[in-house]
Amino acid sequence: MAGYLGNYYTQKRHEMLNFIPLSCNRVLDVGCAAGEFACALKRERHVEVWGIEINKEAAEKASKKLDKVLLGDIEQDHFDLPEKYFDCIVFNDVLEHLRDPWAVLQKAHSFLMKDGYIIASIPNVRYFENIKKLIMHKEWKYTDEGILDRNHLRFFTIKSVRELFESSGYFVETITGIRSRQFPWKFRMLNYIFNGAFDDMRYPQYASVARRR
Numbered sequence: 001m002a003g004y005l006g007n008y009y010t011q012k013r014h015e016m017l018n019f020i021p022l023s024c025n026r027v028l029d030v031g032c033a034a035g036e037f038a039c040a041l042k043r044e045r046h047v048e049v050w051g052i053e054i055n056k057e058a059a060e061k062a063s064k065k066l067d068k069v070l071l072g073d074i075e076q077d078h079f080d081l082p083e084k085y086f087d088c089i090v091f092n093d094v095l096e097h098l099r100d101p102w103a104v105l106q107k108a109h110s111f112l113m114k115d116g117y118i119i120a121s122i123p124n125v126r127y128f129e130n131i132k133k134l135i136m137h138k139e140w141k142y143t144d145e146g147i148l149d150r151n152h153l154r155f156f157t158i159k160s161v162r163e164l165f166e167s168s169g170y171f172v173e174t175i176t177g178i179r180s181r182q183f184p185w186k187f188r189m190l191n192y193i194f195n196g197a198f199d200d201m202r203y204p205q206y207a208s209v210a211r212r213r
Contacts, residue, residue, distance in 0.1 A: 013037045013092050015178055017044060019119050019207050024088035028052070028081070028111060030074055031094035035062030042066070050086070052079065074104055081111045091120040093205075095164070096152045105168035109212060118170055118210045121178070123147045125155040128183060128201040147204060158200045161208055170210035177203030 011033070017040060020027065025047055029038045032051030035058075042049055042065070051069040053059035063069040070079050075098055089108050095101040108118065123146070130147050133139040142150035156164065158175055165172050180202050183191060191198040 011036060012040055013121065014040055016092055016119065016121055016207060017041060019209055020088060020090070021117055024117060026086045026088070028086045028089045030089060030091050032062050032066065032069065034058045035065035037092060038062070039065040075099060083110055084113050086111050086116060087113045088117045088119060091118065093121050093123070095120055096123055096154045096156065099153055101154060101164060102168050105165065105170065109169060112212050114212065116212050118165065120208045122156050122161055122206050122208060123152070124157065124200065124203050124206055126157045126201050127204045128181065128187065131201065158206060161206055165208065165210040169213050171213055173209045173211060176207045178205050178207050179203065
């Protein structure tokens with residue numbers, strides 16, 4: 001059954017495929033889960049994909065789809081990865097789960113080719129529905145998944161996403177809002193009055209493309 005591992009480990013994340021530059025041939029998918037995203041990438045292009053996954057059951061499933069899967073914790077474990085081998089490293093909904101995502105991104109320099117890419121999907125804590133619950137209902141309630149996933153250790157806005165990469169040795173090429181939602185008409189009017197100051201609140205997630213300096 002689709003995934004007795006649960007939705008967390010079986011998401012396909014096809015919306016992130018277009019953010020992988022066409023020039024990339026060797027990809028490392030950190031937090032590859034059961035390998036659905038990497039499998040779709042390999043079907044779409046002729047690329048080599050390795051994965052790192054902390055969940056043993058998910059890693060076993062991913063190992064049947066990817067070129068190589070390593071089991072372990074990206075923050076705590078040492079991985080025997082070839083230096084400067086990958087031209088793209090993917091973090092789909094991973095960085096917010098880490099105690100020190102800055103250190104992990106700096107660590108990624110060892111595995112990433114010069115001018116290689118980091119692709120990441122990161123939740124937006126300033127998402128309208130999230131802020132609405134906080135302001136109108138005084139609610140900051142953790143859930144099983146989503147922006148306030150109880151396993152999230154870090155929370156980001158579009159500004160702090162950029163700071164995360166730039167302070168870790170990367171140049172940010174694009175930060176794109178994904179899974180957009182339409183504002184209620186009253187908030188659309190307020191956003192208009194403030195000259196689009198709340199545009200970023202339409203997106204529950206951001207897709208970031210950054211290059212190693």
